[in-house]
Amino acid sequence: MDILRFATAGSVDDGKSTLIGRLLFDSKAIFEDQLEAVERTSRDRGTEYTDLSLLTDGLRAEREQGITIDVAYRYFATPKRKFIIADTPGHIQYTRNMVTGASTADLAIILIDARKGVLEQSRRHAFLTTLLRVPHLVLAxxxxxxxxxSEARFDEIREEFTAFASKLNASDLTFIPISALHGDNVVSRSENMPWYEGSSLLHHLEHVHIASDRNLVDVRFPVQYVIRPHSATSQELHDYRGYAGQVAGGVLKPGDEVLHLPSGLxxxxxxxxxxxGPVEEAFPPMSVTLRLSDDIDISRGDMICRPNNQPQAAQEIDAMISWMADGVKLQPRSKLIIKHTTRTARALVRDLHYRLDVNTLHRDESATSLGLNEIGRVSLRTTQPLFVDDYARNRLTGGFILIDEATNGTVGAGMIVDAH
Known part of the structure; x- marks a missing residue:
């Protein structure tokens, strides 16, 4: 069984946590004691129904305010597929949390309140999911x-969002009318909407095709760790040398010719x-250990690829940055640590080209800094070459994080647009 990672997004009170609670409840993915605790809390609050949103809103502050602050991860499975859910916040001040949750997602569900229609935050989250190259988008x-x-109300929202999505790079867009509170079109088809001819949300999640979303053409293997069991008792294990890491692209097989970067051997x-045990092929996102025919000086941060298909070895990088630091701004001449795949280097912010208004998609070229939750295009120079691809080609080798040298805290997430 494969795994589908999906994130939920949308405005506050659109029902994201209730939807996930309904998915978990109707797919029999919660324990009796969890359900009893939720029912008890619901009674204590005086609600006439079981508030399924409490299954994901775990923080006390969230329960008191009725909002999602942190990214809550939940896991469940059906006979067809395993799922990892990232329930992301709706408030504008928690945009960075939404970016975190969607960065590894195969699919994003954007919820819209049928009464309110497409709001500013709906557009913001739609833009962010396409910026992060989430391959599949569901508008619930x-x-x-x-x-x-009302079918007319659903059609009105669909037309409005389709017009906005035409400005974005949304490759796969699906619309599903639901009621998370009552379970309409969540796990099973609703009798209340006979005019809707599509599948339920869970059926769509179970059958959406994700195998072709990953890059299986460009072989990329960032080395994470060199395995040398020096304390081994047998001679065979004592001579063992393997290179561990996660396959970031392409398909690897025993006997394939590969090239090591930076040496070029x-x-x-x-x-x-x-x-x-041994396998006959490896592909994303498998974590494996490669054994090579020749002894080459390979260490953490190096890259294994194909001789005729190499990533760019770049120190000059143009990227879209989502700034996540509170109290400190990204400005030209800022010095940071960049972590790209398994390689870490120092980086200098050479230029801030523009700040992007994610609501209007307007580029403010007069901007001199990026503050918390703001997004802009930035030029960086690194102290050593990074082996990169454009983010549009490979999310793993095209993405990176920025770290504050003083606090060692993550202050930004980047998506490479150009490198030279």
Missing amino acids: VNKMDLVDY TTTIAAIDTFD
């Missing part, structure tokens, strides 16, 4: 019960080992 029009399950793959 929630609270259809509060508009009498070529060799072949002798074997591919996993925790469960």
Whole structure:
């Protein structure tokens, strides 16, 4: 069974946490004691129904305010697929949390309140999911019960959002009318909306095709760790040298010719080992250990690729940056640490080209800094070459984070647009 990672997004009170609670409840993915605790809390609050949003809103502050602050991760499975859910916040001041949750997602569900329609925050989250290159986008029009399950209202919202999405790079867009509170079109088709001919949300999640979303053409293997069991008792294990990491692109097989960066030396793959034993091929997102035919000086941060298909070795990088630091701003001449795949280097902010208004998509070229939750295009220079691809080509080798040298805290997330 494969794994689908999906994130939920939308404005405050659009029902994201209730939707996830409904998915978990109707797919029998919660324990009896969890359900009893939720029912008890619901009674204590005086609500006439079981508030399923409490299954994900775990922080006390969230329960008191009825909002989601942190990114809450939940796991469940059906006979067809395993799922990892990232329930992300709706408030504008928690945009950085939404970026974190969506950065590894295969699919994003953007909820819209059928009464309110497409709001500013709906547009913001739609833009962010396309900026982060989330391959599949589902617009779930929630609270259809509060508009009498009106087909006309659903069509109106769909047309408005489609017009906005035409400005974005949204490759796969699906619209589903739902009521998370009552379960309409969440796990099973709703009898209240006979005019809707599509599938339920869970059916769509189970069958959306994600295998072709990953880059299986460009072989990229960032080395994370060199395995040398010096304390091994047998001679065979004592001579073992393997290079562990996660396959970031392409397909690797024993006998394939590969090239090591930065040395430029070529060799072949002798074997591919996993925790469960040797395998005949490795592909994203598998974590494996490569054994090579020749002894090459390889260390953490190096890259293994194909001789005729190499990433760019770049020290000059143009990227879209989502700034996540509170109290400190990104400005030209700022010095930071950049972490790209398994390689870490120092970086200097050479220029801030523009700040992007994610609501209007307007570029403010007069901007001199980026503050908390702001996004802009920046030029960086690194102290050593990074082996990169454009983010549009490979999210793993095209993405990076920025770290404050003084506090060691993550202050920004970047998506490479150009490198030279």
